[in-house]
Amino acid sequence: MPAKIFSLDSSKKFEDQEKIGHNRWHPEIPPVATIKPGDTFRVDCREWFDGAIVNDDSAEDILNAPLLTVHKLSGPFAVEGAKPGDLLVVDILDVGPIPQEDSGPLAGQGWGYTGIFATNNGGGFLTEQFPDAYKAIWDFTGQTATSRHVPGVSFTGLIHPGLMGTAPSAQLLAKWNKREGDLIATNPNRVPPLALPPEAAHAVLGHLPSSDFDRVAAEAARTAPPRENGGNQDIKNMSKGTRIFYPVFVDGANLSMGDLHFSQGDGEITFCGAIEMGGFIDLRVEIIKGGMETYGVSENAIFMPGNVDPQFSEWLAFSGTSVTLDGEQRYLDSHLSYQRACLHAIDYLSKFGYSKEQAYIILGAVPIEGRLSGVVDIPNSCSTVYIPTAVFDFDVRPSAAGPHQIDPGIGVPMARNR
Known part of the structure; x- marks a missing residue:
């Protein structure tokens, strides 16, 4: 086993560990270790909510999930x-x-979860159709995931980190805050919001000196979106065997990671659409000096996927176009067309006895392929x-016999917006 440079005691909260990670991006967050x-x-x-979501048959924890506290990241290194x-390999x-x-x-520890988030607490890709909170617990047997909340489904997980990236420079951080602040200003009361501004009260900034905490917390960027440094890309194929090339913006690069997923479909469409889990990751790093200019990688990481994808030989595909549910034509709106493809798939799966929410969770957790x-x-x-x-566990293809009817079991726990 490689040397462990960042340990987490499962009996302690994230902020009570010997080495403390962070949940915001800022160039001044000090590294917890140096590697060569x-x-x-x-x-x-640690999973992104640090134990706030529990293994039970209620979705109240998803409804009240503490979004201001995420993501709990290990690092920086x-x-x-x-x-x-440079490029960090x-x-x-x-x-x-x-x-x-x-x-x-x-x-x-043998289980993970998928959540549909309520509109007033993050929402999701299809939040207009699914405004309430739902949860599914998945049990792990080796690499296989099954759920008491989604019967008739069993698959090999494509395990990967949802979030990994380097620290921004002060100039890049200022750019993020300006452009996202300008977007928020176009509709500041939107629910869910257009973007997430810095939020100091719940910031975790590693071992930053207390004298600098208030200033840095007020500037530090939230970890929710992907950005030029990588970040929360939620790419399911960034699995074991992947090689990633990250732009370096500060001395030391200051690499951080977290938000591990046991499995995920393309898009992580329910917002917490992956099977979220805590775990470990083994890494190796190299440097390509001057690589950002040499290879034209001035913004956003590039990567070579690993080769551990589950091997599927047969697929059922659903298409969607850029027309709203009300029949309004939009011009080459790929976001809308992917929504419509997902809704078509959900409608289809519901004909087999699944609730719409169970079908939505299947698309979030199963390693589906999404394509433009x-x-x-x-x-x-x-x-x-x-x-x-x-x-x-049954034939899902269309046939003259009609759709096989499954027993939906106990269904997915729901918690309604208050």
């Missing part, structure tokens, strides 16, 4: 010799759940959702 190019190391990661303008050597022998009832299939035929973009048929 060529080093191989292991990092423990400085890389010796990394300078602005990160190899994901292994990633997995918290070992079950560790103490504490945290997600990752057509962008040239005005006015309609075409997006597609590919569902692997092998994840179902």
